[in-house]
Amino acid sequence: QTVVTQEPSFSVSPGGTVTFTCDLNFGSVSSSHFPSWYQQTPGQAPRTLIYNTNVRSSDVPLRFSGSILGNKAALTITGAQSEDESTYYCLLRVDTGVWVFGGGTKLTVL
Amino acid sequence: EVHLLESGGVSVQSGGSLRLSCAASGFTFTSFAMAWVRQAPGKGLEWVSSLDGDGSKQFYADSVKGRFSISRDNFNNKVFLEMRRLRAEDGALYFCVKYGYSGAAMYFDQWGHGTLVTVDS
Numbered sequence: 001q002t003v004v005t006q007e008p009s010f011s012v013s014p015g016g017t018v019t020f021t022c023d024l025n026f027g028s029v030s031s032s033h034f035p036s037w038y039q040q041t042p043g044q045a046p047r048t049l050i051y052n053t054n055v056r057s058s059d060v061p062l063r064f065s066g067s068i069l070g071n072k073a074a075l076t077i078t079g080a081q082s083e084d085e086s087t088y089y090c091l092l093r094v095d096t097g098v099w100v101f102g103g104g105t106k107l108t109v110l
Numbered sequence: 111e112v113h114l115l116e117s118g119g120v121s122v123q124s125g126g127s128l129r130l131s132c133a134a135s136g137f138t139f140t141s142f143a144m145a146w147v148r149q150a151p152g153k154g155l156e157w158v159s160s161l162d163g164d165g166s167k168q169f170y171a172d173s174v175k176g177r178f179s180i181s182r183d184n185f186n187n188k189v190f191l192e193m194r195r196l197r198a199e200d201g202a203l204y205f206c207v208k209y210g211y212s213g214a215a216m217y218f219d220q221w222g223h224g225t226l227v228t229v230d231s
Contacts, residue, residue, distance in 0.1 A: 001172075036217040038155070045205060045224060046147075046155065051217035089155050091218060097169030099145075099157040099218075 002026070002094045006102035012080045012109055020105045021072040022090030028071030033092040035073035037066060040104075041086045049088075050075060077107075085109045112136040112220045114206045119225030122196055130191040130225055132206030139187040140164065143209040145218060146180065146191045148202035148227075158204070159191065174200075193227070201229040 003025040012018040022029060022037075029035060031053045038046040048057045050066035053073065063079045073090055090102040118130040132144070145160040159180040160169045168180050179192040189206060203224040210219025 031215075034215040034217060038218070040155075045221040046218075047221075048210070048217065048219055051210060051219075052212040052215035055212055057219075087154075091155075091157070093216070097160055097167065098171075099160070101147075101155040101157060104154040 002100050004090065004092055004094075004100045004102040006088075006090055006105045008103070009106045009108070012077070012107065014080060014082060014109055016080050017076065017078045018080060018107065019069070019074050019076045020088055020090075020107075021069065021074050022092065022102050023072045024092065024094070029068065029073045029092060031068065033073070033094065035066065035068070036091045037064075037073075037075045038089045038091065039084075039086045040089065046089065080107075080109050082109050112208060114208060114220060114222030116204060116206045116222045116225035119204060119227045121228040121230060124196060124198055124229055124231045126196050126229075127192070127194045128196065128227060130193070130204055130206075130227070132189045132191075132222060134187045134189065134206075134208065137208065140184045142211075143216070144180075144182065144189040145207040145209065146189075147205045147207050147218070147221075148200075149205070149224075150199070150202040153202075156202075160209075161189065196227075196229045198229050198231045201227055203227075 005023045037050040040046040054066040146158040182189045206222040208220040
């Protein structure tokens with residue numbers, strides 16, 4: 001069974017930098033998994049932030065960036081703001097037509 | 111502007127069946143694969159099923175394979191999720207999702223607001 005793992009939670013100070021990771025239980029995450037990242041606040045639908053590893057979706061602030069770090073996908077927020085307090089999900093395509101979400105990382109900004 | 115409007119979510123008995131619908135507008139419907147993603151109360155996102163633009167290829171999560179069926183009506187710009195033999199763990203908010211494409215890559219681009227399915231045991 002394919003499992004995608006994210007850190008359950010993170011805390012960052014306003015203006016600080018935080019990096020979330022997205023790991024696969026077998027092998028390394030690469031661009032061929034089409035890593036993407038989604039932001040969700042309670043009661044809202046997810047919002048697409050990053051796709052194709054490092055491409056920002058329209059209207060996403062420049063402080064959000066995606067990358068591959070070592071053998072994991074990563075989402076970095078540089079200069080976190082209070083409105084970034086949300087849960088962040090990564091998504092990987094693990095086989096043709098088959099997708100798996102990570103469990104989500106809840107970010108607190110304080 | 112892309113709009114995805116889900117409907118059909120209700121409370122149903124365990125073992126029962128349900129059909130969800132998603133009405134799409136604001137884009138060339140046949141050019142995009144579509145997906146359903148669900149979220150149980152207080153839990154994370156779970157990909158459920160995807161369907162390519164002409165409806166010829168369907169994909170399912172193991173948790174729903176053999177019980178759920180995805181389809182689309184490209185004349186009326188709708189996508190459906192037929193759910194059978196429902197279990198308590200199928201109770202969730204179901205989102206309709208439009209794919210996006212970036213070169214060879216694909217991703218989940220636009221999201222509806224969801225329709226709630228409750229399964230009573």
